Amino acid sequence: MNSPTSTEPDAPAGGADEPISGPLTPDELAAQWEDDAPPPSGPVANLAASVVALIIGVGGIILSVGLGLGDPAHPKPGTWPLIVSLVITVLSLVQMLIGRQGGRDGEKFSHLSWFAAIGLVTLVGLVAAMPVAGFEIPSVLLSFVWMKFLGGESWRGATLYSVLIVAAFYAIFILGLGTSIPHLF
Template identity: 30%
Template sequence: MTPSSSAETAAGRRRSTSPLRAVLLRRLAPVVLLVVGIAALSQARDMGLGELTAPGPGLWPFIVAGLLTATAAVLLVVDPAEDYEPWTAGTARIVAGLVGLALFIVLFQTLGFVVPTLLMLTAWLRFFGGESWRMALVLGVAGAIALHLIFVVALGVPFPAGPVDQLLGG
């Protein structure tokens, strides 16, 4: 065995993961979905379920969260781990998108509709869509105003009003 081939073999061993670790990493997605589903069930219940004839605001979120939780539980038991894609660098983009959505929700509750929508559209167009900063900003502003006009002005959807929403008449 030459020195270069032994170094390559050692590097290959370091890069490879154990079979148990690979299975656990592939099972991470249904476990995360199960945890999210259980948390959503709790949040929906706290919103109030009401009754079928007079549903509360948490009834539909509770039903959806129940379906998510049940699906995740079935995936954990029935679906073989080998069917899942391995975690790659592309996975970080998905996680970043989910973190962006969570940030949007927090900002939406505190700043209203327009500012978080502008930030979200601009970030997604720039980082996920590969647009230039100029194009992402132009489309982000146009998109946020268009969505405000559609949902708030035309359809009358009651969103939390932030400082910019009040200027736009929302």
């Protein structure tokens, strides 16, 4: 019925101005994501990000050599940091060459870009606090800050997940593998 009190719609949903609800095809979903995406960063921002990564990689290589490298049979503390730093350096050089031409995949810096810097600073804080306070307390605090303030989790979820993650790492690295990470318990 078309009476004003009728609860049934007069016309089916999904008119010209209204999107049709239902599952989207992969092409429609990709188009929707592209429309919602922030603008691309461009070649200058890609070059700047590559330079920062290159500086971090070269700094890591220098620090790794300072720790001592050893050999494959008897690695020293600088072996794995050297490998990771070499990968960072090579990837940043590749990004310098390729990223300047494209720039489609990177995003412009926004207020959310600071989350990466906050994550790095809190990670450095973890490394500085571990020799003094052990592994457990700084790791729970780091995990909580990342989940609550950077990830937007609820207070209860951030607290629970932080404790569970640190307990899992403790079980794997301290109890299972017997590593020499400073710990309280």
